[in-house]
Amino acid sequence: MKKEWVRSTARGMTTYYSPKVEGKLRMDTSTNPLGCNPAACKAVKECADMELDQYPSTYSDGLRNELAKIYGLTRDNFIVGNGSDEMLDILFKTFMEPGETVITAYPAYSLHGFFVRINGGKVTQIDLDDDYQLNVEGINSTKGKMVIVCTPNNPTSNLLRREDVKAIVEGCDRPVVVDEAYGEFAGESFMPLVDKYENLIVTRTFSKAYGLAGMRIGYMASNLEMANVMQTVKIPYSLNRVSEHVAIAALKDQRYVKESVATVNRERKHLEDGLIRLGFHVFPSEANFILFRSPRDSAQLVSRLAEKNVLIRDFGKLRRLENCVRTTIGTREMNDELLAKLEEVVREW
Ligand SMILES: *Cc1c(COP(=O)(O)O)cnc(C)c1O
Numbered sequence: 001m002k003k004e005w006v007r008s009t010a011r012g013m014t015t016y017y018s019p020k021v022e023g024k025l026r027m028d029t030s031t032n033p034l035g036c037n038p039a040a041c042k043a044v045k046e047c048a049d050m051e052l053d054q055y056p057s058t059y060s061d062g063l064r065n066e067l068a069k070i071y072g073l074t075r076d077n078f079i080v081g082n083g084s085d086e087m088l089d090i091l092f093k094t095f096m097e098p099g100e101t102v103i104t105a106y107p108a109y110s111l112h113g114f115f116v117r118i119n120g121g122k123v124t125q126i127d128l129d130d131d132y133q134l135n136v137e138g139i140n141s142t143k144g145k146m147v148i149v150c151t152p153n154n155p156t157s158n159l160l161r162r163e164d165v166k167a168i169v170e171g172c173d174r175p176v177v178v179d180e181a182y183g184e185f186a187g188e189s190f191m192p193l194v195d196k197y198e199n200l201i202v203t204r205t206f207s208k209a210y211g212l213a214g215m216r217i218g219y220m221a222s223n224l225e226m227a228n229v230m231q232t233v234k235i236p237y238s239l240n241r242v243s244e245h246v247a248i249a250a251l252k253d254q255r256y257v258k259e260s261v262a263t264v265n266r267e268r269k270h271l272e273d274g275l276i277r278l279g280f281h282v283f284p285s286e287a288n289f290i291l292f293r294s295p296r297d298s299a300q301l302v303s304r305l306a307e308k309n310v311l312i313r314d315f316g317k318l319r320r321l322e323n324c325v326r327t328t329i330g331t332r333e334m335n336d337e338l339l340a341k342l343e344e345v346v347r348e349w
Pocket of ligand 1: 083085154205
């Protein structure tokens, strides 16, 4: 292959996080520790009788109707598709010209920058402050076609101040995206405000609180004008029939989501206390994961834990996250297993 064959936007990219997972306790991807959503598991079984020879609903009308009921919006406020990652891709394809700049916070979700670059855009990162809160002035005074922020923020785990996010939406004349992948855990949302603003888009997912990461279902909402344009950009049929059916079942039965949020809220303190006891610095969390700093090399910590069959995620090579790692908040059993293995590593040090 000649180097020039590769489109300039695709050069120098690296593949995404993909660890060896066989037999490991996974606390590295902030998924739901309660296992598959029971309503969804039941719905999957029904899918054997579906007409899988036929295409799904082009724009997943059934799921959008259900989302409209839950959020008190209309079906056409919503776009749904193959994970909220597809939503991010649609956003930049719709609003960002190749060569234009998108403003992200830093540190934040690495795939935000990925989707900007792969769509030919540039990223300007505006650092969060020492408490990992937004630099509102900095963002509003920076040139760029769009802004994207994440609350609760990944990987820092804190909720952004609501008035700061509002000040960004109100303070500039450009689309502002609020990624709420962990919104259920924080119990607040910008979703109800999408009709009020000309420029607000909110993304959410079934991968975290709904326990359905394996099904790849995500959605976003905005006012009707923006949503209508984004719908024309989306890949038709990108949400398959099985995923749509399962998502509807999961939305109609909110018990699992409530239980998941309650479990996380109950377990957070226990895990935090255990980590502090082992000598780690713990950052405040309002999500289903915790960011903490290791007194020694975090890469070594993560690889030693992996040898003991527990996976957590290393962020320690990144600026401002030196020696920081992220763990999912699991069930009591999972958390105690993690703490026990961490204790072994600390002793070996
Ligand atoms: C997990 C995550 C997503 C991706 O969700 P999918 O719906 O699985 O694509 C998006 N944004 C953030 C911040 C996440 O942590």
